[in-house]
Amino acid sequence: MLPNKILTPFLLLTFLMLLGCGPDGPILKPVEGTITYNGKKITNGSIVFVPIGNLPSSVGIIDTNGSYKMKTQINGVQREGTALGDHKVMIVSIQDTSNKLPEDRSPLPPPNIPSRFGDSNQSGLTAKVEDKINIINFDLK
Numbered sequence: 001m002l003p004n005k006i007l008t009p010f011l012l013l014t015f016l017m018l019l020g021c022g023p024d025g026p027i028l029k030p031v032e033g034t035i036t037y038n039g040k041k042i043t044n045g046s047i048v049f050v051p052i053g054n055l056p057s058s059v060g061i062i063d064t065n066g067s068y069k070m071k072t073q074i075n076g077v078q079r080e081g082t083a084l085g086d087h088k089v090m091i092v093s094i095q096d097t098s099n100k101l102p103e104d105r106s107p108l109p110p111p112n113i114p115s116r117f118g119d120s121n122q123s124g125l126t127a128k129v130e131d132k133i134n135i136i137n138f139d140l141k
Contacts, residue, residue, distance in 0.1 A: 025056070026055050028072055028080065031069070034065070035137070036140065042066050043093075045092050047059070047090070048091075049089055050088045050089070052086045055085065058072040070082045089123060089127050091123070091125065097109045
């Protein structure tokens with residue numbers, strides 16, 4: 001039997017490898033897609049994948065075509081992709097008020113989609129990231 005001084009680090013390293021984490025963090029796979037609300041493209045905002053488990057979240061910026069690509073920050077470096085596994089998803093999109101005068105803007109611009117989608121516990125949205133290029137579209141209603 002191995003002494004505890006050797007066994008403990010070995011078990012810890014084995015556990016981290018089983019999680020898919022190496023010295024550079026978890027394995028990330030590309031995730032992209034489009035987001036619509038009632039059949040119309042969302043043209044701004046962000047989407048967040050919150051992993052079920054002890055892995056980093058990932059974020060995507062929604063562009064004017066309703067498309068997004070996920071990125072994950074690991075050790076201060078932003079990388080393309082999302083950790084493998086099951087995720088809760090939240091999406092936030094607010095109305096663009098950049099063309100309004102400051103006195104005509106409300107302190108918090110109104111949302112383009114119901115606020116429940118901005119809470120990963122209330123949105124009802126989920127995603128499974130697999131070991132491939134993942135195309136995950138969301139049609140919110």
